[in-house]
Amino acid sequence: MRKIATTVAAGLLSLGALGAGSGVAEAGQWGGYDTRDGGVALRDCAWASCGLHGRGYSDQHAYIYCYVFGQSINGDAGWADHDHYLADWSYYGRYYSADNYMTWGGSIYKC
Numbered sequence: 001m002r003k004i005a006t007t008v009a010a011g012l013l014s015l016g017a018l019g020a021g022s023g024v025a026e027a028g029q030w031g032g033y034d035t036r037d038g039g040v041a042l043r044d045c046a047w048a049s050c051g052l053h054g055r056g057y058s059d060q061h062a063y064i065y066c067y068v069f070g071q072s073i074n075g076d077a078g079w080a081d082h083d084h085y086l087a088d089w090s091y092y093g094r095y096y097s098a099d100n101y102m103t104w105g106g107s108i109y110k111c
Helices: 002-018
Strands: 029-033 040-043 052-056 061-073 076-085 091-098 102-104
Touching (some): 052 091, 061 102, 076 102
Antiparallel strands (some): 029 061, 040 052, 040 091, 076 091
8 A cells, every 4th residue: 555655646746747737837938027117126025115136127037937916016916926137148036026017928827
């Protein structure tokens, strides 16, 4: 019985690693920043009161993993959990930015 349970557990872990099964996050999307109001805040969490680490600009890039709900900004409570890249594509860090100021071309899933 123990061997069967171990085999089943190993199989489920394999499916998770392949991205199959329920609860497994889909791949993220490349995106950028809508800077109509200036640079987009790069924060520690999904609230305007969280630590600010810089700003995203239209010549920079974001790899958006998923979204979370946080403080409503311009009527939208969604925040992107993303990696931030500078204009030369060098990695800057992982942050949250209000969805209202993000752009992307595909589906983004809830974290």
